[in-house]
Amino acid sequence: MSEVVVPDAERRAVGKFLRRMLPILVLMLLINQMDRTNVGFVQDELRADVGVSATAYGLGAGLFFIGYALFEVPSNMYLERFGARVWLTRIMITWGAVIVAMCFIQNVTMFYALRFLLGVAEAGFFPGVLLYFTQWLPDSSRGRASAIFLGGSATAYIVTGPITGALLELHGLGGIAGWRWMFALEGVFSIVVGFVAGFFLVSRIQDARWLTQEEKDALGAAVARDEEARSRAPRVSRLKLLVHPQVALLTTVFFAMALTGYAITFWLPSLVEEIGGLSPFQVGLLSAVPWICAVIAMYTVSHFTDGAPDRRPYLAVALVLSATGTFLATLGSPWFGLAAITLAAVGGKCAATLFWPMAQSGLDLKIAAPGLAVVNSLGNLGGFVSPTLFGYLKDTTGSTNGGLYTLSAASLLAVCGVALIRRTRATAAPLPEAAPVPHRSTNSP
Template sequence: MSQVVIPEVERQAVGKFLRRMLPILVLMLLINQMDRTNVGFVQDELRADVGVSATAYGLGAGLFFIGYALFEVPSNMLLERFGARVWLTRIMITWGAVIVAMCFIHNVWMFYGLRFLLGVAEAGFFPGVLLYFTQWLPDSSRGRASAIFLGGSATAYIVTGPITGALLELDGVGGFAGWRWMFALEGLLSIVVGFIAGFFLVSRIEDARWLTREEKDALRAAVSRDEEARSRAPKVSRLKLIIHPQVALLTTVFFAMALTGYAITFWLPSLVSEIGGLSPFQVGLLSAIPWICAVIAMYTVSHFTDGAPDRRPYLAIALVLSAIGTFLATLGSPWFGLAAITLAAVGGKVAATLFWPMAQSGLDLKVAAPGLAVVNSIGNLGGFVSPTLFGYLKDTTGSTNGGLYTLSTASVLAVIGVALIRRNGGSATGSGTPSVAKGQVATGG
């Protein structure tokens, strides 16, 4: 495949955008991922201080995704109206305010309401950044930006545990519980960074003082060419997309993957704490181990499979590893369980990197872009089902084993679904890269 030749002035403009805008966007994403998942580290504290049962915790953790799904599209429409600087800043400040409010939780209903509001506040952030990229970058440069941005999500899963665990060590300072300090300080950090982002982000190419006139003209012309090409793409109704056989199959596979990804995200600290005798900071450190291994595996496998003509066998292997890991986590000691969950996290993270390029090549071009959006939005509801089901099974059986068996079964069924997905032979590279990035973040792994 021939390389796209990028004019020098356009290359310079893209480089300036990456150097000036991406650092703050990556920081925002890192905090975004930390704030949506930090509740996983205070499950025991919420049960003791507020009376949040395992079922209530799972439901509350999952309600985030209902709010997020309902308001994702309206949020993106408002971003187009008000611009990225105003709207992305608004998103971050409001989700920070909700996180601060969570330090005042005193009953289950407040927990439910604030988790739902957190989803509403965060709605549209990640796809909004991807939309921001389309307004600033041509297709030929957007893949690199998305890959760098995705690094913030990968890093978040590693640093969330140690940071949150360290804040929980403030238990008793000033007469406040450690979990209240954690929500208050992490929420304040979000608000501060949100205001800082308001000074750095630039909504439109023509407003960038750090671009020369030639660079602005070149970048605007390149973006306009891509917008014109996308406008000629055929429109397909959402109903037809939902019942499209390949879209439905891909949605089912992604839903199963999301079940495992979000279950590990929200329940890993609880599983680690079963080791016993650990401080909150030690729980946070150990909780980072599966994600460190998963991120290493993700980048290693993607390096070797980028040129593969068919990613389905590799995806099936990754899902099998995930199934084995979640099953083995029901056996042996808590330390053995941590090793097993690490295997499951590796399988889930690798599966995320393989799924979206494979999904692109498996869909007809006329339904590829809207079809992938449907797969992501509906499949992401696994983020609601998974923690809710996990919590219910823990309360009714007294163990997380039932939830782990469910995840293992879901991964096996996903393997069957992968085997049924046809391969178009289309390219899994190019303008589809943003979709890959979205999938990797959406699975929480």
């Protein structure tokens, strides 16, 4: 097959987009990930100052995902209507306002309401950016842009701890608790970046002043060709997809992965605090260690498995590592527990890296896009179940061990699901055609 020749004007236009748009989008994603998970560092403070028990904390942490799931599709529809410049900046400014409001939490009900509203405010940001890429970049260039953008998500796990820990050191300044300072300053920063993004983002190719007319025409034509090809693909009902065997298996595996990923995200700081004698900044630094190791492992694994004909064995090994780590975290000293959680984080991140390419190749082309949307939507509900379950078990048993055992068992069950997933794309079981459904992109824990 001959190599596709990309016109010089199109190549220049893509390069300009990557240099001008991606940095602000990556920064927005980094702040997005930080603001949704910073609550994990103030669990003890919320219990002491507001009366948020472990059960209430877990439920509040998980309510974010309910709001996010309910409003993700409507948010993407509004993005198409109003354009990325307006809608993505709206998303960021409103989630920043909710984060600022969290510094005024006085009771459990306010905590629940604001966590739910944070999910509503953030809904559609991640898939909205990926949708924005489809409006600006041809298929041949979108993979590179998505990889760079996803790097911001990986980086967020590393920087959230040190930054949040440093802000918690402001405790007592002006007679204000450190956790209130943390929410206020991170929220204000989100709002400021949101307004700045409004000056940088451009919704339509033809509105970009930094492209020549030749570059606009070449890039617009390439995007239009890809859009026409996608529009010819048949659409299927998500209701029918729910009972499709491969979609059900993938959803089950991803749900188990989400359980572990979000449990570690929201409960890691409290596990680190059990070491004792650490300042908030030191807790933040140590909380970054598992994610540093996980990101290194993630990129290493992706490098060695990109050409693998079958990713299932590698995914199974990653899930076993995750299960082993969460089980070992119930044994030994807190320092040993940190090492075990690091192993679980490595397994979880590597599993996420392996899962989506495998899922894409395991579904028939006719159902790939809507099928992956269903997997993402239902699987991410693990972000609600996991912290809620952890909080309940901690309040009823006085320990997080029950939650860690549950995560270990879920990962091992997911290994069984991986063994049943079809190896490569083949003709899927036929599905009755239905009315078109909105396109949604995938995300991972």
